[in-house]
Amino acid sequence: MGDILNYIKRDFIILKASMLKYIILTAVIFAFALFMRNAEMILLSVMIAVYIFIYYLRLYEEQSNDRYITALLPASKSSYIIAKYISVAIITLLMVIIGYALAYFIPSVFLPREDIILSFEVVLSILLLYSAIMMPAIYQFGCDSIKWIPIIPPVAIVMVSMFYGRQEDIKEFFTTLFLGEMYVHLVLAASIILYIVSAFLSNKIYKNKQYIPVK
């Protein structure tokens, strides 16, 4: 447990310089998207922001000799993977909370409480699913090999929503997306489970890999 906390601390310390600017940028886009009552924009902005963080969390180790430092830290590969998943979950949650908080305090976009909670759950579910798919791929193929692939899901969501007609109402968009309001809680629970399963998968991938792949 100590090693996991150390890795999380390390992620946040290293990202400290870049983190604030990303969180502010994401929150502003997110709040703007809520203000515009544009569901696709909300998803797109937050997904891209999460992608940047996941990518950066892995990339700072891949693109420098930091991989040697990481490889020689006295902690297991499992701790490293668990810590990365917790870091990503914290960042995702933080960005969604800040975005909604900003939107909440802009009176003209004030949504009914139940709508905010509902859309919060949906956005969180989508982001967890998105990370759950992306992270094992990053550990299997490396950041550089798949750098454009993670852009596909957010763009696809926007395209699909445009194809089926623009959803002016955020609540309607989200509930349509998940086949009805009653399924939203279930989908969030399923996303959390899939996120945990993804962590096990990444752990398996990373355990069987050398710390520094031979090129």
Add this chain to the structure above:
Amino acid sequence: MNAVELTGVKKTIGRLNLNIDILNIPQGKITGIYGIKQTGKSTIIKLITGIDTPDKGRITVLSGDLYHNPELKGQIGFIPDKCGYNLESKIKDIVASIRSFYKNWDKELFETLSQKFKLEMKTKLKLCSAAVKIKLAYAIALAHHPRLIIIDDLSSSVDSIVSDGIMQIVKQYMDKDTTIIFTTKSSSDLDKWADYFAILRKGEITDFINKEEYMKNCVIVRGDTTAFEGRSNNMFRGMRINDNQFEALAENRDQIEKMYGNSVQYEKPTVGNAVVFLSRGDE
């Protein structure tokens, strides 16, 4: 007792075939691994540090298997050939991100070393010189009292004046039983710092030498080729014959002097000279 043991280790990476029958690095001593480019120095370091695994063979570090026992890594201080820390971070943040992993982290020792190395804790690493970056790596590596310090390419990123200064501080502040392993392309590093050195040629360890004993006994022999005719060459290393002049390194001075008397010239080699003869092979 050995700090590191490599037995029957084979590793193929691209065109490099690393093939080490046996390499035992004694505990509490400084061992240099000498080799020119592409001879496998960094690969040996990767294998010893558990960053990579061998295709075949067994590697024991501090009596354990580092790859499968990550906690052993807490007893190792590693200095990469280039700065490995995040350049966007301040030095104090880099230290904060690493120290909590080490149970033996000595805050006072780190502060002493950072003063010796003149590290400015609030400066971003990207604004620091190559010398400061490497000094930071040394300060971090020493501050948790490692039993084994591994230095990848001792003089690669800084000039010899800086690396000499750093090594003097390392020797002053490291614990008594600490083992140091370094790789180098410079024979003068072996002369200055190594108790033992290994010569790496084309992926193989051709010699493992106790420097003091070896330098007492070895001699460079020069003379006319007629003086060597009809005699065995197997006492010589790195032989060269140019214009009827013979030149080689002999490893047993007394025996050679008895055999050749005054018919040849003898010269006491420096470590650098000896390494040149040992690493070039016979022609």
